Amino acid sequence: MTNDQPFISVRHAKKNYGALEVLKDINLQVDKGQIVAIIGPSGSGKSTLLRAINDLDPLTGGEIWLEDMQINKELPHRQYEKHINKVRQNIGMVFQHFNLFPHLTVRENITLAPKMLKGISDAEANKLAEEQLAKVGLSDRIDYYPSQLSGGQKQRVAIARALAMKPKVMLFDEATSALDPELVEEVNLVMKQLAEEHMTMIIVTHEMGFAESVCDRVLFMDEGIVVEEGPPEVIFKNPKNERTQNFLRKHLNG
Amino acid sequence: MGLDFSVIPGYFDALLLGSLWTVAITLSSALISFFGGILLAVIALYSPAIIRYPFRAFAFMFMGTPLLLQLFLIYFGLIQIGLDLPAFVAGVIGLGLHFAVYNSDIIQAGILAVDKGQHEGARTLGLSRLQTIRKIIVPQAVRTVLPPIGNNMIALLKDSALVSVIGVAELTLTAQLAISNTFRPFEFYVAAAACYYVINLGLEYGLRRLEQSIQTSR
Numbered sequence: 387m388t389n390d391q392p393f394i395s396v397r398h399a400k401k402n403y404g405a406l407e408v409l410k411d412i413n414l415q416v417d418k419g420q421i422v423a424i425i426g427p428s429g430s431g432k433s434t435l436l437r438a439i440n441d442l443d444p445l446t447g448g449e450i451w452l453e454d455m456q457i458n459k460e461l462p463h464r465q466y467e468k469h470i471n472k473v474r475q476n477i478g479m480v481f482q483h484f485n486l487f488p489h490l491t492v493r494e495n496i497t498l499a500p501k502m503l504k505g506i507s508d509a510e511a512n513k514l515a516e517e518q519l520a521k522v523g524l525s526d527r528i529d530y531y532p533s534q535l536s537g538g539q540k541q542r543v544a545i546a547r548a549l550a551m552k553p554k555v556m557l558f559d560e561a562t563s564a565l566d567p568e569l570v571e572e573v574n575l576v577m578k579q580l581a582e583e584h585m586t587m588i589i590v591t592h593e594m595g596f597a598e599s600v601c602d603r604v605l606f607m608d609e610g611i612v613v614e615e616g617p618p619e620v621i622f623k624n625p626k627n628e629r630t631q632n633f634l635r636k637h638l639n640g
Numbered sequence: 641m642g643l644d645f646s647v648i649p650g651y652f653d654a655l656l657l658g659s660l661w662t663v664a665i666t667l668s669s670a671l672i673s674f675f676g677g678i679l680l681a682v683i684a685l686y687s688p689a690i691i692r693y694p695f696r697a698f699a700f701m702f703m704g705t706p707l708l709l710q711l712f713l714i715y716f717g718l719i720q721i722g723l724d725l726p727a728f729v730a731g732v733i734g735l736g737l738h739f740a741v742y743n744s745d746i747i748q749a750g751i752l753a754v755d756k757g758q759h760e761g762a763r764t765l766g767l768s769r770l771q772t773i774r775k776i777i778v779p780q781a782v783r784t785v786l787p788p789i790g791n792n793m794i795a796l797l798k799d800s801a802l803v804s805v806i807g808v809a810e811l812t813l814t815a816q817l818a819i820s821n822t823f824r825p826f827e828f829y830v831a832a833a834a835c836y837y838v839i840n841l842g843l844e845y846g847l848r849r850l851e852q853s854i855q856t857s858r
Contacts, residue, residue, distance in 0.1 A: 474766040
């Protein structure tokens, strides 16, 4: 990879449901190790953009690249399935509602994909689960079922599960929005720790404080376009666009 | 001629053996109906129309015709096309497929009730569609629909009496043979009923234990 090639690159991304355009010509570049926050009102297209990156919500136009590989390239159906399953192993995703597998223990949640997709042994998989759980501070919960965990703990397990695939980039889709306020911090701490390890992250969030303190760059989206982007100190302290100003006034004082 | 239950002990061994056959038929058909039900449900929900419609027609054949007739057809009818199945096998296949169709309907509802986020969670890890269905969706669906499937299995146990007509020496046929020797229908039908009742209690107990053991993992 040459230095001037971005790690992740979204080029002219478009997405519409019938006549409704949710993404209108979005361009985004993320360098390796960068942490980008996407903020904006609900319905602005920020989650759709994030979900397009691993093709959960396929674009209707434009390209998405991870290093030198196009994620959403046109292939016959079967080949595309193979391709996208490979691609997704490199992209960790964390959801608002955790999406842990309730019929599996924490250990099994974490080891399922590495065992199935990377063919590692049970012993290796167990070691991997222990490592990842230690990282999110939940080593003592390894044999619990998700229903026995708090929301914050569930989300930390979900992060551990995604990390166990050794992804190149992590996507966070409002990872703390469904949590009780007192549980948000434990998840934020794990994300901060990832930031310190220079994990490439794209974070859709409603938490302006977190975006400001952790992210290298902030995108403000509204009505399917990137209205304004820049370093957090500029976006939060000195936004140029009126829509950004209005949005932040509501969110920072509310 | 009054009632005389003293004839029963002489047939204790026969009734026990008949009960064991009934249990064997029930468990074998239950397994077929369970896994067959999963297979039919997955085909109904996920396969292309060219596979789905023939299977739906096949399923409706089992749902829309009497089980008794199906047993006759499998046991007596298939011989004509060179398929001479032992009575036990024919009975198990008939019962198993018949209840597989009923289970399939229930399991389909269970699959549709699994949260969409489960599918997304699995796919973002890189699992294929089939891996996701097999490891994530179906196990959860089966857990939620276990109680109604259990009810079907109790119905299956009772309907297993029908295979007596193709000559499987299970509980009902055993009772009939005893009656033809002793001319004591009341006593032996009551005895057989009591055996069904006890087997059913055992089945219910087993199902309840199974439900309890998966409570935390739902």
